[in-house]
Amino acid sequence: MKAAVIHGPGLIKCDTVDDPIIKDSRDVILKVTSTAICGSDLHMYSGGIPQARPMVMGHEFMGIVEEVGQHITNLKVGDRVVVPFPVSCGSCYFCQHDLPTACEHSNPEHYGPEGGIVTDKGGALFGYSDLYGGYDGGQAQYVRVPYAHFGPRKVPDNLTDEQVLFLTDIFPTGYTGVMWGELKGGETVAIFGAGPVGSMSAKSAILHNAKKVIVIDTQQYRLDQIKNLTGCDTILWEDGQSVIDQIRDMTDGRGADLCIEAVGFEPDRNLLDRAKAVINFEKGSIKVLEACMSAVRRGGIVSILGVYPVNYDNFKLGQIFDKGITIKAGQCNVHTIIDELMDHVQSGRVKLDDIITHRLSLEDVSKGYEIFDKKQDGCVKVVLDPWK
Numbered sequence: 402m403k404a405a406v407i408h409g410p411g412l413i414k415c416d417t418v419d420d421p422i423i424k425d426s427r428d429v430i431l432k433v434t435s436t437a438i439c440g441s442d443l444h445m446y447s448g449g450i451p452q453a454r455p456m457v458m459g460h461e462f463m464g465i466v467e468e469v470g471q472h473i474t475n476l477k478v479g480d481r482v483v484v485p486f487p488v489s490c491g492s493c494y495f496c497q498h499d500l501p502t503a504c505e506h507s508n509p510e511h512y513g514p515e516g517g518i519v520t521d522k523g524g525a526l527f528g529y530s531d532l533y534g535g536y537d538g539g540q541a542q543y544v545r546v547p548y549a550h551f552g553p554r555k556v557p558d559n560l561t562d563e564q565v566l567f568l569t570d571i572f573p574t575g576y577t578g579v580m581w582g583e584l585k586g587g588e589t590v591a592i593f594g595a596g597p598v599g600s601m602s603a604k605s606a607i608l609h610n611a612k613k614v615i616v617i618d619t620q621q622y623r624l625d626q627i628k629n630l631t632g633c634d635t636i637l638w639e640d641g642q643s644v645i646d647q648i649r650d651m652t653d654g655r656g657a658d659l660c661i662e663a664v665g666f667e668p669d670r671n672l673l674d675r676a677k678a679v680i681n682f683e684k685g686s687i688k689v690l691e692a693c694m695s696a697v698r699r700g701g702i703v704s705i706l707g708v709y710p711v712n713y714d715n716f717k718l719g720q721i722f723d724k725g726i727t728i729k730a731g732q733c734n735v736h737t738i739i740d741e742l743m744d745h746v747q748s749g750r751v752k753l754d755d756i757i758t759h760r761l762s763l764e765d766v767s768k769g770y771e772i773f774d775k776k777q778d779g780c781v782k783v784v785l786d787p788w789k
């Protein structure tokens with residue numbers, strides 16, 4: 402089959418590889434009909450999350466069930482499904498406590514930030530390096546979906562692939578950042594990052610009746626897109642202080658009720674050694690985190706959705722304590738909210754596919770990564786067709 406394979410930093414190409422096979426009685430094999438490139442894939446593409454052996458990329462995918470393991474009773478051949486990005490068993494302590502991203506069974510490797518005090522294992526994701534379980538991903542014609550009794554959700558026939566594809570990751574993730582903010586209606590939400598995740602946060606904040614949604618980015622074209630789609634306010638990031646000042650001006654000097662970080666770390670490029678994959682302070686992601694703490698009001702909440710797989714130990718704890726800030730962070734527990742979000746899509750309360758700027762064949766995956774990473778050609782979100 403054809404698949405997008407990573408061969409090292411900056412090198413992802415369409416290769417011919419072996420078809421996946423059923424390895425466990427709870428597996429299904431999915432024929433992938435649509436798949437997308439995520440900002441998280443860029444962390445592997447940049448080398449910030451290293452991957453030594455070639456592996457199939459992709460954790461945002463959907464398709465048609467091609468083959469089922471003998472213990473699968475919830476799905477049959479021909480069913481059309483979307484698949485949450487975490488690989489989760491459904492039966493361990495964490496899966497049973499609404500934390501499938503912390504699944505105790507799916508990731509045989511010990512994972513935690515270098516030098517950090519992490520004594521337990523984290524969960525696994527599709528196509529996201531050996532650190533996260535080493536599962537081949539869905540930027541391919543076929544993918545093996547483990548624990549298929551727990552993850553895949555059937556899609557109503559009246560919805561197109563593009564209408565539901567982002568239920569796999571970025572809509573639940575953007576929504577989670579807002580859920581963590583415990584909005585009651587009427588709040589101001591400042592979202593750092595106008596990429597796919599920030600855009601989904603903006604849509605989710607509107608669904609939660611926020612009074613004012615402010616989106617911040619360094620790319621004017623991305624701000625223009627989300628402003629056109631949602632009518633939100635926008636701020637072009639030139640430096641942190643001026644963004645903080647503008648947010649305060651827009652909130653009677655108080656600051657935003659909720660700040661959402663949807664940027665993620667920028668590593669020094671081309672490092673294969675994770676211990677050396679330090680945050681690039683000049684590129685701004687730490688400045689974004691600090692700006693979130695300064696731009697949030699006293700007693701406010703900061704949701705960190707952007708991925709930070711490395712340690713940073715220079716937070717202004719005094720400010721966090723003095724202002725009484727609550728910080729929530731982590732991978733999105735897609736399984737726990739995907740059904741509720743499918744209802745939002747089906748009812749037409751939210752539209753997800755309007756952020757797609759590029760539709761490419763899987764053969765053109767190298768180009769897709771390049772324009773998404775370099776923010777060329779007005780790129781916000783790339784969807785790949787494995788069969789074109």
Ligand code: NAD
Nearest residue numbers: 440441594596597598618638664665685707708731732733
């Ligand atoms: P993306 O890389 O397209 O989006 C990042 C955006 O941040 C870009 O638009 C970029 O221009 C902007 N940016 C860069 N520097 C900035 C600055 N100083 N101020 C404001 N904006 C700045 O990717 P994405 O798909 O939107 O993902 C965003 C982050 O969310 C990534 O780190 C990704 O790994 C992470 N993510 C997390 C989860 C989760 O479960 N927590 C799920 C999906 C993605």
Ligand code: ZN
Nearest residue numbers: 439440441570
């Ligand atoms: Zn993703």
Ligand code: ZN
Nearest residue numbers: 490493496504
């Ligand atoms: Zn589990």
